[in-house]
Amino acid sequence: MKPFYIFLILLTLFSSVQSSCKTKDQKLISKAFKSVSGFNSSTLTCSESHITKIILPSKNLTGTFSWGYLKNMSKLQILDLSGNSLQGHVPTWFWSSFSSLLEVNLSRNKFGGRINNTSFSISTIQKLNLSHNRFSNIVQLSTFQNLKILDLSHNNLRTLPLGFENLTKLQHLDLSSCNLKDSIKPISSLHSLHYLDLSNNSLTGNFPSDFPPLKNLKFLNISNNNFIYNNKTPNQNQNQVIIHRKKQTKPKSKKLILAICSALSTLVLAIISIWVILIIHKKMKQRSKMKKWAISLPVMMNTMNTKVEKTGPFEFETESGSTWVADVKEPTSAPVVMFEKPLMNFTFKDLIIATSHFGKESQLAEGRCGPVYRAVLPGELHVAIKVLEHARDVDYDDSVAMFVDLAKLKHPNLLTLSGYCIAGKEKLVLYEFMANGDLGRWLHELPTGDTNVEDWTDDTWELQTGVVEASPKMMGWLTRHRIAVGIARGLAYLHHASSKPIVHGHLVTSNILLTDDFEPRISDFGLQINSSSNGGTKDDVYCFGVVLIELLTGRVGTTETIIVARKAVKEEQHVRVLDERLLLEGDSMVSEMVESLIIAFLCTAESPSKRPTMQQVLGLLKDIHPHEPSF
Ligand SMILES: *[C@@H]1O[C@H](CO)[C@@H](O)[C@H](O)[C@H]1NC(C)=O
Numbered sequence: 001m002k003p004f005y006i007f008l009i010l011l012t013l014f015s016s017v018q019s020s021c022k023t024k025d026q027k028l029i030s031k032a033f034k035s036v037s038g039f040n041s042s043t044l045t046c047s048e049s050h051i052t053k054i055i056l057p058s059k060n061l062t063g064t065f066s067w068g069y070l071k072n073m074s075k076l077q078i079l080d081l082s083g084n085s086l087q088g089h090v091p092t093w094f095w096s097s098f099s100s101l102l103e104v105n106l107s108r109n110k111f112g113g114r115i116n117n118t119s120f121s122i123s124t125i126q127k128l129n130l131s132h133n134r135f136s137n138i139v140q141l142s143t144f145q146n147l148k149i150l151d152l153s154h155n156n157l158r159t160l161p162l163g164f165e166n167l168t169k170l171q172h173l174d175l176s177s178c179n180l181k182d183s184i185k186p187i188s189s190l191h192s193l194h195y196l197d198l199s200n201n202s203l204t205g206n207f208p209s210d211f212p213p214l215k216n217l218k219f220l221n222i223s224n225n226n227f228i229y230n231n232k233t234p235n236q237n238q239n240q241v242i243i244h245r246k247k248q249t250k251p252k253s254k255k256l257i258l259a260i261c262s263a264l265s266t267l268v269l270a271i272i273s274i275w276v277i278l279i280i281h282k283k284m285k286q287r288s289k290m291k292k293w294a295i296s297l298p299v300m301m302n303t304m305n306t307k308v309e310k311t312g313p314f315e316f317e318t319e320s321g322s323t324w325v326a327d328v329k330e331p332t333s334a335p336v337v338m339f340e341k342p343l344m345n346f347t348f349k350d351l352i353i354a355t356s357h358f359g360k361e362s363q364l365a366e367g368r369c370g371p372v373y374r375a376v377l378p379g380e381l382h383v384a385i386k387v388l389e390h391a392r393d394v395d396y397d398d399s400v401a402m403f404v405d406l407a408k409l410k411h412p413n414l415l416t417l418s419g420y421c422i423a424g425k426e427k428l429v430l431y432e433f434m435a436n437g438d439l440g441r442w443l444h445e446l447p448t449g450d451t452n453v454e455d456w457t458d459d460t461w462e463l464q465t466g467v468v469e470a471s472p473k474m475m476g477w478l479t480r481h482r483i484a485v486g487i488a489r490g491l492a493y494l495h496h497a498s499s500k501p502i503v504h505g506h507l508v509t510s511n512i513l514l515t516d517d518f519e520p521r522i523s524d525f526g527l528q529i530n531s532s533s534n535g536g537t538k539d540d541v542y543c544f545g546v547v548l549i550e551l552l553t554g555r556v557g558t559t560e561t562i563i564v565a566r567k568a569v570k571e572e573q574h575v576r577v578l579d580e581r582l583l584l585e586g587d588s589m590v591s592e593m594v595e596s597l598i599i600a601f602l603c604t605a606e607s608p609s610k611r612p613t614m615q616q617v618l619g620l621l622k623d624i625h626p627h628e629p630s631f
C-alpha cells in the first residue's frame with residue numbers, strides 16, 4: 001500500500017506544479033508566440049499568475065508575433081522583444097489598451113507599418129523604443145501623452161509625426177536616420193527635452209529659433225540636415241555671413257545650406273565633445289583624488305634637502321589623518337636589518353630621508369596593518385615599507401624572532417620579507433617594491449589592462465619600467481590562468497611546506513601583488529599578531545576561490561558575485577558570468593575558463609570539509625592548461 005500512497009502524493013505534487021505553470025497569461029503568451037520560431041515556453045516564470053513583464057531581448061526569435069493574444073493581459077508593464085527578427089504590423093489598439101504598460105522596446109526587429117491613434121484612450125507608455133525597424137509612417141503621437149523617452153531612430157518614416165505638442169513630458173527624443181524632410185518647427189513645443197538627436201535626416205528650419213529651448217538640452221546632434229542658422233542671433237559672425245549669401249544667390253543655396261549645416265553641426269559636435277571631455281576629465285580627477293594608484297611614481301624628492309631633526313621622538317601623520325610615533329632619540333640608532341643584503345648599512349634615518357619624512361606623497365596605501373610607503377634606498381633599492389601599527393605592544397625580542405621566521409618563507413609566489421626596522425615601539429617591515437601594483441587594482445580599476453594614463457602625463461619614470469607593456473592582451477586568459485596558478489602555488493607552499501601549516505587568513509586581491517612580468521606574489525601573510533580566531537587552511541581555500549571568481553568574472557568578489565557565480569555553475573550556465581573581456585578568446589579557452597569556474601565553485605563550498613586542499617587545487621589548475629611553464 002505504501003508505495004501506492006507515495007505514488008499518489010507524487011502525482012498530486014506533479015499535477016499542481018503543472019497547473020501553476022500554466023496560468024491563463026502563460027497560455028496567452030504561448031499562443032502569441034505560436035508563429036515565432038526560437039521561442040522557449042519554459043523560460044516563462046511560473047511564480048506569478050499575472051505576467052507583468054515579457055522580456056525576451058536578443059533571443060534569436062523569428063516570425064510573426066500574434067499581438068491579439070496580448071489583449072487580455074491586463075497587468076502587462078514591460079514588453080521587451082528587442083534584438084530579434086520579428087516582423088509584422090503592430091495593431092493600433094496595442095498602444096493604448098493597457099492600464100499599466102510602461103515600457104515597450106521593439107528595437108532592432110523587422111516590424112513595419114503605421115502607427116496611428118485610432119483608439120481614443122491615452123497611452124500609459126513612458127518609454128518607447130522602436131528604433132532600427134521598418135516603420136514607414138507614424139502619423140499621430142497625440143495619444144502618447146505620458147512618454148518620457150521616445151526612440152524612433154533608423155526607421156524609414158519620411159514625414160515627421162504629428163502630435164508633438166501633446167507630448168509635454170517628453171525628455172528624450174531620437175529621430176536620427178529616419179529620412180525626414182519636414183520643418184522641425186513642431187518639435188519646438190517640447191520644453192522638457194534633455195536629449196535630442198535629429199542627425200542624418202534632411203530636416204529644415206532655423207537653428208535655434210525653431211528648436212526647443214537649448215538651455216535645457218544636455219545632448220544635441222543635428223548633423224547631416226538642412227537647417228539654416230538663425231540670422232536673429234548676432235554673435236556668430238560666420239554664420240550670419242553665410243545666411244546673407246544664401247539670400248543673395250538662391251540657385252546655389254542648397255549646397256551652401258548643406259555646407260553651413262555641416263559647419264554648424266561640427267560646431268555643435270565640438271561643443272558636445274568638449275563638454276563630454278570636461279566631464280570625463282572631472283571624473284578622472286575625482287578618482288585620482290580618492291585613490292592613489294600603487295604604481296604612481298615615487299615623488300622625486302630632493303633628498304639632500306630633507307631635514308631630519310637631530311633628536312626624536314619623531315611623529316608622522318598618514319594620509320588618513322592618523323599618526324604614528326617613532327620614539328627614538330637618535331634616528332641613526334635604530335638599524336634597518338636586511339636579510340638579503342646584510343652588507344647594506346641603513347638606519348631609520350635613511351628611511352626618513354627616502355620617504356621624505358614619511359610624507360603623504362610617499363604613501364602607497366593605508367593597509368590593514370597600517371600605512372605603506374614607497375622608497376628608493378641608496379643603491380637603487382626599491383622598497384615598500386609597512387608600519388605594523390598592530391604590533392606596537394609586541395616586545396622587541398618576539399618581533400625579531402617573528403621577522404626572522406617570516407624571512408625564511410621563500411617562494412617565487414610569496415612576497416618575502418626583505419628587512420625590518422624597530423624604532424621605539426614601531427615595527428617597520430621592508431618588502432621588494434612591486435611595479436605593477438596589486439591584482440585588485442589591475443582587475444577592477446584599469447580599463448582592459450591599460451595602465452593608468454593619467455599618471456604618465458607628468459613623468460617619464462613609468463616609461464622606463466615594464467609597466468607600459470601592460471596591453472589589453474595582458475588581461476587575457478593565459479595571464480589570468482598563470483596568476484591563478486601562481487597564487488595557488490604560493491598558498492600551497494604556506495599550507496604544506498613547513499611542519500605546521502601557515503594560514504594566511506586574509507587573502508584578497510589587494511594583497512596579491514604583481515611583478516614586472518605579472519607573476520603574482522602573495523603579501524601580508526604571517527603578520528596576524530593577534531590572530532587566534534583564524535579558521536585554518538580551509539578558510540584560505542575559500543578566499544582563493546573568491547580570488548579565482550574575480551579573475552574569471554572580472555567583478556569584485558562581493559557576496560553577491562559569489563552567489564551569482566555559484567548559481568551559474570549549479571545551473572550549468574557558466575559562460576553567463578565570465579568576464580566579457582575574456583569571451584573573445586575562442587572556444588577552447590572558454591572551456592578552460594569554465595573548468596576553472598568549477599574549481600572556484602569547489603573552493604567556495606559552504607562546508608569547509610567539502611573544500612579541496614590547496615595542493616589539490618594547484619593540481620587541478622595546472623591540468624587545465626598544462627603547457628604553462630612552471631618553476
Ligand atoms: C528551454 O529552456 C529550458 C530552461 O530554461 C532549457 O532546459 C531547455 O533546454 C530549453 N529548450 C530549448 C529547445 O531551447
Ligand SMILES: *[C@@H]1O[C@H](CO)[C@@H](O)[C@H](O)[C@H]1NC(C)=O
Pocket residue numbers: 037038060062
Ligand atoms: C539563430 O537561429 C538561426 C535559425 O533560425 C540559426 O541558424 C542561428 O545559428 C541562430 N543563432 C544563434 C546565435 O542562436
Ligand SMILES: *[C@@H]1O[C@H](CO)[C@@H](O)[C@H](O)[C@H]1NC(C)=O
Pocket residue numbers: 068069071072
Ligand atoms: C479576452 O477576454 C474576453 C472576455 O473577458 C474573452 O471574450 C476573449 O475571448 C478573451 N480573448 C482571448 C484572446 O483570450
Ligand SMILES: *[C@@H]1O[C@H](CO)[C@@H](O)[C@H](O)[C@H]1NC(C)=O
Pocket residue numbers: 057078080082083103104105107127129
Ligand atoms: C529595451 O527597453 C527596455 C525597457 O525600456 C530596457 O530595459 C532594455 O534595456 C532595452 N533594451 C535595449 C537593448 O535597449
Ligand SMILES: *[C@@H]1O[C@H](CO)[C@@H](O)[C@H](O)[C@H]1NC(C)=O
Pocket residue numbers: 082083107108129130131149150151172174
Ligand atoms: C533603443 O534600443 C537600442 C538598441 O536596440 C539602443 O541602442 C538605444 O539606446 C535604445 N534607446 C533608448 C532611448 O534607450
Ligand SMILES: *[C@@H]1O[C@H](CO)[C@@H](O)[C@H](O)[C@H]1NC(C)=O
Pocket residue numbers: 114116117118119139140
Ligand atoms: C489615423 O486615424 C484617424 C482617426 O483617429 C483617421 O482619421 C486618419 O485617417 C488615420 N490616418 C491614417 C494615415 O491612417
Ligand SMILES: *[C@@H]1O[C@H](CO)[C@@H](O)[C@H](O)[C@H]1NC(C)=O
Pocket residue numbers: 117118119120121122140142143
Ligand atoms: C487621433 O488623431 C486625430 C487626428 O488624426 C486627432 O484629431 C485626435 O484627437 C486623436 N485622438 C487622440 C485620442 O489623441
Ligand SMILES: *[C@@H]1O[C@H](CO)[C@@H](O)[C@H](O)[C@H]1NC(C)=O
Pocket residue numbers: 142143165166
Ligand atoms: C493635443 O494638443 C492640442 C493643442 O494643445 C489640443 O488641442 C488637443 O486637444 C490635444 N490632444 C489631446 C488628445 O490631448
Ligand SMILES: *[C@@H]1O[C@H](CO)[C@@H](O)[C@H](O)[C@H]1NC(C)=O
Pocket residue numbers: 177178179200
Ligand atoms: C543615415 O540614414 C540612412 C538612411 O536614411 C542610413 O542608410 C545610414 O546608415 C545612416 N547613416 C548613419 C551614420 O547612421
Ligand SMILES: *[C@@H]1O[C@H](CO)[C@@H](O)[C@H](O)[C@H]1NC(C)=O
Pocket residue numbers: 176177199200221222223224269272
Ligand atoms: C551625430 O550624428 C551623426 C550622424 O548620425 C553621427 O555620425 C555622429 O556620431 C553623432 N555624434 C554624436 C556625438 O552622437
